[in-house]
Amino acid sequence: MKTFHGANISQHHSRHSNIAVSYRSSSHTRHLAQPPAGAKPLKILSKASVCLIVASGTLAGCTTADPTAYAGLASAHHLKADPSDRSGRVPYRYNSGANWRQYDKVIVDPVTVYRGQDHQFVKVSQQDKNALASYMHSRFTQELRTRFSVVSSPAPGTLRVHLTLTGAKTTMPVLGPFSHLDVGGGVYNAVQAARDKEGSMTGSVAYAVEIYDAMSNTLLSAYVTKQYPNAMNIGASFGALKASQVAIDKGADALLAQLRP
Structure with a gap:
């Protein structure tokens, strides 16, 4: 015991x-x-970076899709897949082989905001759509004026350019700028920039360009395109519409380059 x-x-x-x-x-x-x-703070930042990388990878699949031959466009039945476009920015195009040297004047129609069911607007308010359409008309007109006389009535040697805003995505507040300033986000965006792809959580635009002979109303060229800022453009990540506006600037430059003799 x-x-x-x-x-x-x-x-x-x-x-x-x-x-x-x-x-x-x-x-x-x-x-x-x-x-x-x-x-x-360093430990917290590290966790935030990891979360951002995961979020960026997830949201990369949630960006606006590549443009399509939107059914509601007047030129829809002319648009064909462009095998020469490796960037994915201009997947559909029509080209009649027009000689742009014959034209020295241009009419720029008011920009149409596309309302078809196949639009590609991602949570963009009507007010923001209208703001982007207004900005697009102003920037394209300004750019084309460096090559053409901008007129309001058809005459020999006059082009008519019709722009249709078919999609847009605004920059995500807070996360958009943070994804460019954070170390993890910077790595992701550097890779995207090298591939000429969209940055994380930033805006973009999709639109159609239709170019007519103003006198005969003959379609000379048409294409649909998607534009976005360089993925390393930090300034474009501040403000909901800033990235979309930078994308429009790039689009105006691209059209002018196409129409130069």
């Missing part, structure tokens, strides 16, 4: 010793796990 009692005492003492050791070990671990005061 004494031996049994002694064993109980021994086991009881052992359990208390284990508890004491466990408590001391746990306390020591907690003490060691506490980071220095200056290291805490």
